Amino acid sequence: MPTSIAVVYHSGYGHTEVIAQAVAEGARSVSGVSVSIITASEIDSPDSAALAQLDNADAMIFGAPTYMGSASAVFKSFMEATSTRWMEQKWADKLAAGFTNSGSMNGDKQNTLIEFFTFAMQHGMAWVGLGQMPGNNHSGGSENDSNRLGASIGCMSQANVDQGGDVAPPESDRETARLFGARVARAALRWQQ
Numbered sequence: 001m002p003t004s005i006a007v008v009y010h011s012g013y014g015h016t017e018v019i020a021q022a023v024a025e026g027a028r029s030v031s032g033v034s035v036s037i038i039t040a041s042e043i044d045s046p047d048s049a050a051l052a053q054l055d056n057a058d059a060m061i062f063g064a065p066t067y068m069g070s071a072s073a074v075f076k077s078f079m080e081a082t083s084t085r086w087m088e089q090k091w092a093d094k095l096a097a098g099f100t101n102s103g104s105m106n107g108d109k110q111n112t113l114i115e116f117f118t119f120a121m122q123h124g125m126a127w128v129g130l131g132q133m134p135g136n137n138h139s140g141g142s143e144n145d146s147n148r149l150g151a152s153i154g155c156m157s158q159a160n161v162d163q164g165g166d167v168a169p170p171e172s173d174r175e176t177a178r179l180f181g182a183r184v185a186r187a188a189l190r191w192q193q
C-alpha cells in the first residue's frame, strides 16, 4: 500500500490554494506515495466524514492563510474538530508539516506555523520542517530564490494583496512549496520503514 499523505488546507481568496496544489504536486513527484487534498471547511465537527480520511493518512500537511497574525478561523475550526482524535491520541506518530501564506513579507506568519507545530505536538505527531536553506539573503540573491522568505519551521509564501492566485504567490514560492511537499513525502517513506 502506498504511503498516504493528506494536504489539509483553507484558502479564503485562492492564494493558499495555489500553494496547497504546489505542495501536493511536489509530494506526488515522489514514487510510492499517494496524495489527497482536503479542504479544512469539510471538517467542522468531530463527526465530519473527511476526518476518517485523515485517520488513515501516514502524514498530514496543514496549510492556512495568516489572518490577523494567526491561522484563519476556518482552519482553527478544523483544528478544534479534531479534539476527539486528540483524546484517543489516534494520530500519534504520524508525520506533520505546515505551510502558510500572507499578504506581507513578514505578516506574522511565524505565529501560524507555530500554531500548526503546537497542534501537531498535542496530537503526538512528529514534525517535519521546511529543510531548505534561506534564499534572498545575500547581495547576489533575489526574490526569485527558493525560500526567499527564509522560513525553517514550515513553508512560507507571500501574495501581493492586489493580485489574484493566477500570479501570486510568485513562482519562487510555488517552487519552495513543491520542494517542501517532496521533502515531506520522502520523510514519510522513511518514517514508514
Ligand SMILES: Cc1cc2nc3c(=O)[nH]c(=O)nc-3n(C[C@H](O)[C@H](O)[C@H](O)COP(=O)(O)O)c2cc1C
Binding pocket: 010, 011, 012, 013, 014, 015, 016, 017, 065, 066, 067, 068, 069, 070, 101, 102, 103, 104, 105, 106, 107, 108, 159, 161
Ligand atoms: C481577515 C484577514 C486578515 C489578514 N491578516 C493578515 C495578517 O495578519 N498578515 C498579513 O500579512 N496578511 C494578512 N491578511 C492578508 C492575507 O494573508 C492574504 O491576502 C493572503 O494571500 C490570503 O490568502 P488566501 O487567498 O488563501 O485567503 C489578512 C487578510 C484577511 C482577509
